[in-house]
Structure formats: C-alpha cells, structure tokens
C-alpha cells in the first residue's frame with residue numbers, strides 16, 4: 001500500500017482535480033511545475049533559510065515530563081505553536097510564496113474562514129512585497145475582527161463575500177472567480193491539504209518539514225527516529241499531513257487523527273467528517289465530506305474555528321478508508337478541558353484545535369515504554385476570548 005499521491009493526483013480512491021474548465025490552465029501550470037521548482041537547490045536554500053531565520057525553525061521536540069508521568073507513557077510535543085504567527089500554517093505559505101515568485105506572479109489571493117490562513121498569507125506577502133487579496137465571508141469578517149485587523153495591518157486587502165451563507169465556502173467561490181479572471185499574474189494560496197491536485201501534495205510537502213525534524217530530534221532524545229504513535233488534529237489536515245509525511249509508509253508507526261465532534265457526533269452540530277462523511281466533491285477534489293441525502297454539504301460545527309470544515313483532505317480520506325490511521329472524534333467540552341490541562345501541567349496554552357488532539361490520552365491506553373508525538377499545531381492566544389467566556393476567567 002502506498003499512502004503518497006500517485007501520478008494522477010490520487011490517494012487511493014480520493015483526490016484528483018474536479019474544476020471548472022476555465023481553471024484548467026492555472027491548475028495545469030502548477031501541476032507541471034510545482035515539483036520541479038520546489039526541488040531546485042536555489043528554492044530549497046531560500047525555503048530552508050526563511051524557515052530558519054523568519055519562522056524560527058527547527059521548532060523544539062519537547063518531552064512533556066508531567067504529562068508523561070500522569071499517563072504513564074512517553075509524551076513528546078512538536079512545538080509548531082512556536083512558529084512565527086503562532087501555528088504551522090506559515091510553513092506552507094512560505095513555500096507557496098516562493099513558488100509564486102518563481103512562476104512570475106505578482107499578485108496573491110487566498111480565502112480564509114477563521115482568518116488564520118489569511119494572516120499567514122498576508123504575512124508572507126508583506127515579507128515579499130507582493131499584493132495580497134484575501135476573500136472572507138461577510139459573517140466571518142464580523143466574527144473574526146482581530147484577524148481582519150491583522151491582515152489589514154499587514155497590508156492585505158480583505159474582500160467580503162456576501163453570497164450564500166457568507167462564510168468560508170462563499171469566500172472560496174469568490175477566490176476561484178478571481179483566479180479565473182486573473183490567470184496570468186495571480187497565484188492562489190490554499191491553506192490546507194485540500195483543493196484540486198496538486199494542492200494537497202504541494203501543501204503536504206511544505207508541511208513535511210515537521211516530520212523531517214521530528215526524525216532527527218527523536219533520534220537525539222530516544223535513540224530512534226520513529227515513535228510508536230503520532231497524533232494530530234485534522235481540520236483540512238495540513239498539520240497532520242506534516243507530522244505524518246515521513247512516517248506514512250513506516251508501519252511501525254501508528255497514526256491517530258483527531259476530529260471535532262462538536263456537541264456530539266450525532267447532535268447535528270459536529271465536524272466529525274470521517275464518522276459522518278460520504279464520498280463527494282468539495283473544493284475540487286474527491287474526498288469524504290458531510291452531506292445530506294441529496295448531496296448538499298452540511299454546515300459543520302466545532303468550537304474551534306480551524307476544525308470547523310465539512311471535509312478532510314484526500315490523503316486523510318485514504319488513510320481512513322485503508323485503516324492506516326485510527327480516527328477519533330472529540331467533543332468541544334473535552335477539548336476545552338485539555339486547553340486548561342495542558343496550560344497547567346506544562347505551561348503551554350494550546351489553540352483549541354490543538355487541544356482536541358490531547359484528549360486522546362483520556363480515551364486510548366498507551367503503555368509505559370511507548371513513545372508518542374503530538375503535533376502541538378498552534379498557540380491559544382487567538383482563542384483567549386473563547387477560553388474567557390467558557391471558563392469565566
């Protein structure tokens with residue numbers, strides 16, 4: 001079994017590029033050039049250097065002593081929360097902005113829901129002096145005011161999507177329309193391992209620095225490159241793909257993916273895509289997504305904005321169907337509890353997305369000699385208002 005993308009852009013039954021004909025040239029250009037450009041020595045040098053001096057990599061692989069003691073196993077945290085801008089997303093936007101430059105693009109567009117990807121995109125556009133337009137649903141603009149302010153401060157233009165439910169899917173439609181109208185000078189930066197091929201593979205490769213570092217860091221600390229379990233939360237699946245990438249075909253490593261159960265898997269208010277999803281097409285790729293009987297996409301719900309997505313990337317759909325990965329879904333309440341637990345046991349305030357992953361420790365047994373690596377995908381600063389309301393702090 002192979003868990004990487006194949007030559008046609010598929011992970012098993014999932015993936016591909018289901019796009020309007022008008023978008024063919026844009027996607028074809030990327031597909032033909034992304035591997036060649038990103039493997040050029042000059043590209044790698046610039047990418048590695050920016051990850052080092054701008055993002056702050058390598059991020060530490062931290063042995064969580066108190067947590068390990070309480071759960072009687074060996075727990076490591078890969079500290080993506082220490083990346084510049086507060087999460088893993090910037091690894092990908094750095095890669096894509098370098099690619100955009102080499103494709104001769106002088107304008108970047110992106111879509112954003114909670115605003116995290118918009119901020120990571122606006123950041124790298126400022127870094128490179130490239131024009132940046134971020135599409136965002138009108139409703140999300142109201143709900144995510146601090147991130148809108150950040151993007152504006154970084155020099156991006158935030159354009160409001162006023163159609164449909166005025167959220168992420170509508171912003172995506174607007175971004176695609178923009179790209180169709182500006183095929184020559186514009187690059188579209190997608191923020192997770194979703195979208196038409198080659199996006200899922202391209203984003204996974206840029207994020208794969210996470211497992212690349214984990215291998216040598218674990219070797220230093222444990223004497224072996226591979227852990228027994230790797231655990232990450234999955235919204236679209238980019239932080240997970242980054243942690244899994246170099247371990248995908250190493251069957252000694254068990255993979256655990258954590259989704260948001262919201263108010264309960266069967267409550268009608270969740271984002272547990274693998275448990276509830278069926279095959280369908282979303283954002284240009286065939287994958288598992290939450291939909292009604294007649295194929296309408298179901299509105300997802302999670303207390304964490306980053307997991308509030310009705311699909312998962314095609315790599316993760318394949319990991320689910322092939323049973324390479326275990327999928328566990330965690331309700332809001334347990335995730336919020338872990339926001340406090342990690343803060344008070346390790347002095348690390350996690351993003352609410354990240355907190356979902358740790359809740360696995362309460363539902364799954366591990367033995368004392370096992371080594372577990374959690375992807376600590378982001379920090380909780382952005383979620384402070386939610387924590388304040390929830391815990392009456």
Ligand SMILES: *Cc1c(COP(=O)(O)O)cnc(C)c1O
Pocket residue numbers: 087088089116191192193233234235236237238239240306307351353354377378379
């Ligand atoms: C955006 C985000 C996620 C979810 O996105 P993935 O593509 O699934 O990684 C998870 N954690 C944090 C901190 C995020 O900002």
